[in-house]
Amino acid sequence: MMRIAARKAMDADIPCMVSLETHMACGLGACLGCTLTGADGHYIHVCKQGPVFNADEVAWTL
Numbered sequence: 001m002m003r004i005a006a007r008k009a010m011d012a013d014i015p016c017m018v019s020l021e022t023h024m025a026c027g028l029g030a031c032l033g034c035t036l037t038g039a040d041g042h043y044i045h046v047c048k049q050g051p052v053f054n055a056d057e058v059a060w061t062l
């Protein structure tokens with residue numbers, strides 16, 4: 001649902017922020033358990049850099 005909402009907002013050129021949830025083991029940026037792929041191809045740590053991101057920062061692959 002988050003992916004669809006983000007896609008519709010981006011298609012309509014409407015700024016969109018998303019709050020993401022994932023499993024977090026350390027919460028410090030050390031274990032890489034919460035990583036997602038960013039739109040630029042780099043990993044993003046949901047625990048440390050988020051959990052709120054601009055929708056266009058995330059690679060929406062699923």
Ligand code: FES
Binds near residue numbers: 025027035
């Ligand atoms: S929870 Fe360990 S890096 Fe984010």
